[in-house]
Amino acid sequence: MRRRQFLLHTAGLSGASALGLTACSSDGDATTLKLLVASYDESVGSSIGDQWSGLIAAFEKAHPSVKIDMERVPFNKLDRTLARRVKDGDAPDIAQSNVFAPYAKDGKLYSASDLFEIRTEADFTRSYAEAGSVKHIQYGVPFLASTPxxxxxxxxxxxxxxxxxxxxxxxxxxxxxxxxxxxxxxxxxxxxxxxxxxxxxxxxxxxxxxxxxxxxxxxxxxxxxxxxxxxxxxxxxxxxxxxxxxxxxxxxxxxxxxxxxxxxxxxxxxxxxxxxxxxxxxxxxxxxxxxxxxxxxIGLSDWLMAFRQNGNGEASGTFLSYLYGRKSAKAYGGGQAALPVTSSASAALRADSAQRPLWKFIDQMPQAQFQPVNLLxxxxxxxxxxxxxxxxxxxxxxxxxxxxxxxxxxxxxxx
Structure with missing residues (x-):
C-alpha cells in the first residue's frame, strides 16, 4: 500500500483505477453491473473518481442498455474484500485484484475470449495477456501495468x-x-x-x-x-x-x-x-x-476479471471492450502511473511526441517477464x-x- 501511496501522491493516475460495487439491478431494460476496484487516498491530487465518472458517463451514453454503479474499497483491503464476497456468494460482475488464478481454477470467471471480440482480445500486449492466463486461457485482464x-x-x-x-x-x-x-x-x-x-x-x-x-x-x-x-x-x-x-x-x-x-x-x-x-x-x-x-x-500489473455468478457476461464484455477499445485505451490506459496494455494504445502513445518520456518503457513491455502470478x-x-x-x-x-x-x-x- 505504501508503494501505491507514493505512486499516486507523486504522479496521480492517468489510467482507470477506481470502479465500485453495488447490488446488481435492472433499470427498465438496462442491466446494472456491480463492479469492484480499488480506491486510493483522498488526498491524492488527481481526480481519480472524476476520471472514472467521465469514462462511465461516456460509456452509458454510448450503451444505454448497461448501467454502472460504483463503490470503492481501499486498495489494501481489496483482495480480502473480494475473496470474502465471492465466498459469501456475492461476487461482483467485474473486479480489480492482484489475484485471479484461484477464481479461474474454480470456474468462476469468464475468459477473455468470452468477453472480447477477436480483434480486441488480440490487441493486448502478448506478454501481459500470457501472464493473465491459466492453462493457456486468459482470465486476468491487465490493468495499471508497468515495467521498470x-x-x-x-x-x-x-x-x-x-x-x-x-x-x-x-x-x-x-x-x-x-x-x-x-x-x-x-x-x-x-x-x-x-x-x-x-x-x-x-x-x-x-x-x-x-x-x-x-x-x-x-x-x-x-x-x-x-x-x-x-x-x-x-x-x-x-x-x-x-x-x-x-x-x-x-x-x-x-x-x-x-x-x-x-x-x-x-x-x-x-x-x-x-x-x-x-x-x-x-x-x-x-x-x-x-x-x-x-x-x-520485469512486468507488473493489477488485473480485472469478470465473474460468472450473475450471468452478466455480455454486459461485462460490452463495458470492458469499451474500456480497452482503441480510443479509450489510449486515454485511460496510459500515463506515467500506468502504461497502456494494448498494442494499438501503445502505438498511439509511441507516435505522440508529447509522450516521448514513456517510449522506452512502452518499447520494453512486449519482452516483459512476470512473476508466476497465474499460480494459486x-x-x-x-x-x-x-x-x-x-x-x-x-x-x-x-x-x-x-x-x-x-x-x-x-x-x-x-x-
Missing part, C-alpha cells in the same frame, strides 16, 4: 564522470565512483518487504535465472546462487548498497533517490512525474545484463520471498540456504 528501468542521478553521474552502466562490472564501477563522492547509497537495492520480489527478479533475469522452471518453482539453481552471491560480495559487502538493503522498501528508496541519497535504482515510470515536478536531474536506461546489454525487463500458490510464495530474501545478501548470509528455504516454502504452498 534503471534510473540514475544525472548530476551525480556527471560529477563522478561516469555514464549509465551497461553491465554489472560497469554498475559496480559507477557505484564505487558515487561512493567516492560521498553518496550514502550508490545503488538502492530494494529488498525490504514492500516489493522485494521485484528487485530480486530483476537481478535473476539479468543473470539468466528466475523464480520457476518449466513446470514449477525452482529457486535453488546454480545461476540463482551465483547471482545472490555476487550481490552479497560485490555490492552489499563492498558498501555500495547502503547500510540495510534488506530493509529498504520501494517507497523509501524513491524518496531517498529524490533527496540525492541514492545514486541509481530500479524504478517505475511513475518516478518521472515526481522528478519532473521538482526538476530533479535524472535519466534512465535498461537494466543491464551481467555480461552486458539489456536484461529482460504465488501469494504465499511471494510472502516468503519478502520475508527471507534480504538475509541472503547481507554479511554472513547464505544464498543457497535461503534459496533452499524458498523451494521448501513453495512446495508447501503448492500442497
Amino acid at each position: 528501468r534503471l534510473f540514475y542521478n544525472k548530476a551525480l553521474f556527471k560529477q563522478a564522470r561516469i555514464t549509465a552502466p551497461t553491465s554489472w562490472d560497469e554498475l559496480v564501477s559507477a557505484a564505487q565512483a558515487l561512493k567516492a563522492l560521498g553518496v550514502k547509497t550508490p545503488y538502492g537495492l530494494q529488498l525490504g518487504p514492500e516489493a522485494a520480489e521485484d528487485e530480486m527478479l530483476s537481478w535473476l533475469l539479468a543473470d539468466g535465472g528466475g523464480f520457476a522452471g518449466l513446470t514449477s518453482y525452482d529457486f535453488n539453481t546454480e545461476g540463482n546462487v551465483r547471482t545472490l552471491t555476487w550481490l552479497r560480495d560485490e555490492l552489499v559487502g563492498a558498501g555500495l548498497a547502503g547500510a540495510n538493503p534488506a530493509g529498504l522498501n520501494r517507497t523509501d528508496a524513491y524518496a531517498q533517490f529524490m533527496k540525492g541519497q541514492i545514486g541509481m535504482l530500479v524504478a517505475h515510470p511513475v518516478l518521472m512525474s515526481a522528478a519532473d515536478k521538482y526538476r530533479f536531474p535524472y535519466a534512465h536506461t535498461a537494466f543491464p545484463r551481467r555480461q552486458g546489454g539489456a536484461a529482460a525487463p 500458490s504465488w501469494p504465499m510464495v511471494r510472502a516468503a520471498i519478502r520475508k527471507e530474501i534480504g538475509a541472503a545478501v547481507m554479511k554472513g548470509g547464505s544464498p543457497r540456504a535461503v534459496l533452499e528455504s524458498l523451494d521448501m516454502a513453495a512446495a508447501q504452498a503448492e500442497l
Whole structure:
C-alpha cells in the first residue's frame, strides 16, 4: 500500500483505477453491473473518481442498455474484500485484484475470449495477456501495468564522470565512483518487504535465472546462487548498497533517490512525474545484463476479471471492450502511473511526441517477464520471498540456504 501511496501522491493516475460495487439491478431494460476496484487516498491530487465518472458517463451514453454503479474499497483491503464476497456468494460482475488464478481454477470467471471480440482480445500486449492466463486461457485482464528501468542521478553521474552502466562490472564501477563522492547509497537495492520480489527478479533475469522452471518453482539453481552471491560480495559487502538493503522498501528508496541519497535504482515510470515536478536531474536506461546489454525487463500489473455468478457476461464484455477499445485505451490506459496494455494504445502513445518520456518503457513491455502470478500458490510464495530474501545478501548470509528455504516454502504452498 505504501508503494501505491507514493505512486499516486507523486504522479496521480492517468489510467482507470477506481470502479465500485453495488447490488446488481435492472433499470427498465438496462442491466446494472456491480463492479469492484480499488480506491486510493483522498488526498491524492488527481481526480481519480472524476476520471472514472467521465469514462462511465461516456460509456452509458454510448450503451444505454448497461448501467454502472460504483463503490470503492481501499486498495489494501481489496483482495480480502473480494475473496470474502465471492465466498459469501456475492461476487461482483467485474473486479480489480492482484489475484485471479484461484477464481479461474474454480470456474468462476469468464475468459477473455468470452468477453472480447477477436480483434480486441488480440490487441493486448502478448506478454501481459500470457501472464493473465491459466492453462493457456486468459482470465486476468491487465490493468495499471508497468515495467521498470534503471534510473540514475544525472548530476551525480556527471560529477563522478561516469555514464549509465551497461553491465554489472560497469554498475559496480559507477557505484564505487558515487561512493567516492560521498553518496550514502550508490545503488538502492530494494529488498525490504514492500516489493522485494521485484528487485530480486530483476537481478535473476539479468543473470539468466528466475523464480520457476518449466513446470514449477525452482529457486535453488546454480545461476540463482551465483547471482545472490555476487550481490552479497560485490555490492552489499563492498558498501555500495547502503547500510540495510534488506530493509529498504520501494517507497523509501524513491524518496531517498529524490533527496540525492541514492545514486541509481530500479524504478517505475511513475518516478518521472515526481522528478519532473521538482526538476530533479535524472535519466534512465535498461537494466543491464551481467555480461552486458539489456536484461529482460520485469512486468507488473493489477488485473480485472469478470465473474460468472450473475450471468452478466455480455454486459461485462460490452463495458470492458469499451474500456480497452482503441480510443479509450489510449486515454485511460496510459500515463506515467500506468502504461497502456494494448498494442494499438501503445502505438498511439509511441507516435505522440508529447509522450516521448514513456517510449522506452512502452518499447520494453512486449519482452516483459512476470512473476508466476497465474499460480494459486504465488501469494504465499511471494510472502516468503519478502520475508527471507534480504538475509541472503547481507554479511554472513547464505544464498543457497535461503534459496533452499524458498523451494521448501513453495512446495508447501503448492500442497
